[in-house]
Amino acid sequence: MRHAEEVTFGGSALDRAGEIRNNPAVVKYARAAADSRAILFWRGKPLISPARPASLARLPMDHPVLADAKAEPILLGREDGAARFAFDLSPWEPDEVDHAGLGAFLDPTEQRHPALPEGMVFAELRRVMTWLDARDAELAATGKAILGWHDSHxxxxxxxxxxxxxxxxxxxxxxxxxxxxxxRTDPVVIMLITHGNSVLMGRSPGWPRGMFSLLAGFVEPGETLEAAVRREVFEEAGVQVGAVDYLASQPWPFPASLMFGCRGEATSQEITIDPVEIEHAMWVPREEMMEVFAGNHPMILPARKGAIAHFLLENWLADRLD
Known part of the structure; x- marks a missing residue:
């Protein structure tokens, strides 16, 4: 797919500096370099300047706020030859926390550290991912994923x-x-399954009202991507799938997945859902999906911008899946 790397979290070509990770002396030198910068996270939330266009904050390595950091920083890579390190400020306790919104599916809360400028906040990456440019999004996704791995392993x-x-x-x-x-990165297939002029959409139990997406599921050990597509679609919706093609991938740090976007042709149309896996599934004609994207559908909300489901559906509607 020619437009594959336009997906959110993709296409920034970050220099990950893998050749120096196992050289403590070089890493120590990079931490002390004047042009190196710290990228901060609090409980998985990156520090950003939210005024549009929003940007990922980059602080000097001697900034006083880093005294609240947990453990050692993570080398994320280099920008124009200058190192970028991720710091975890999770031990810091804000004076006021909105526990009702904190940790919600699209957490709207923002946290401000007293040692930082007024315009900088910690914000949920799901909510702000489309506000960031490709480089900031890749750095934020990488930092969130690697810090999350350390926290649970x-x-x-x-x-x-x-x-x-x-x-x-x-x-x-x-x-x-x-x-x-x-x-660890967990492989997940997410499938644009079509039958004629319609696409298969579903929703999981507990999702916000009106939220539908493409079907998706984890790849099992010993399984190809193509086999995983066919198995997941049949398990969740009872639909048989024939030909399968790979389209694009997206790192998805919620918490640690790599989404493999695939296209599949259904060989059957009748839907029989597994209620444990999904709550509802249906075929949506192309013309109706255009109404969904325009925000005019009475039942279905548009797929979330930034997610690969939105990316695949948008390109399907525009006939750009080649």
Whole structure:
């Protein structure tokens, strides 16, 4: 697909500086360099300047706020040769927290640290991802994903001993059994399934009213992407799928997935849902989907901008899936 890397979190060509991760002396030098910058996160939320056009905040490495950081910073990569490090400020406790909105599906709350300028806030990445340019979005997604991995993988999966950070944040090493652990990414297929002029849409239990999306599911061990597409669609909606093509991918740090966008041709049309997996599924004609995207549909809301489902549907409507 020619437009594949226009998807949110893709296409910025970040230099990830992988060749220096295992060289502590070089990483230490990079941390001390005058042009290196810190990118901050609080409980998964990146620090941004939200005034449009919004931007990911980059702070000097000696900024006083970094005293509240948790553990070692993570080397995210380089911009124009200058290093970028992710710092986790999760131990900081704001004076006021809106617990009703904090952690919601689209968390609307923003947190302001007293040591930072008034215009900088920690904001939920799902809510602001389309506000950022490609480079800021990739840095934010990478930082959120890698910090989330460290937060949930602090102990050795083999022997249970607490592990230590290595390779500038891209490894955890067990001091007891010497096992090396690396960041985990879970492969997920998300499918644009068509039958004639219609596309298959579904919704999961608990989603906001009117929210529908393309069907999706995790790839199982020993399974190809094509097989996963066919299995997931049949399990969730009872629809048989024939030919399957890969279209585009999207890193999805909620918490640690890589979405493989695929196109599939249905060979059956009758829908029989698995109520454990999804709440409802239906075929939506192209003309009706255009009304959805225009915000005029009485039942279906447009797919969320920034998500690969929106990207695939938009390109399907524009006949740009080649």
């Amino acid at each position: 602090g102990f050795c999966a083999k022997c249970g001993v607490e592990t230590h950070i290595g390779q500038a944040g891209w490894q955890r090493q067990c001091p007891a059994c010497k096992t090396s652990h690396f960041p």
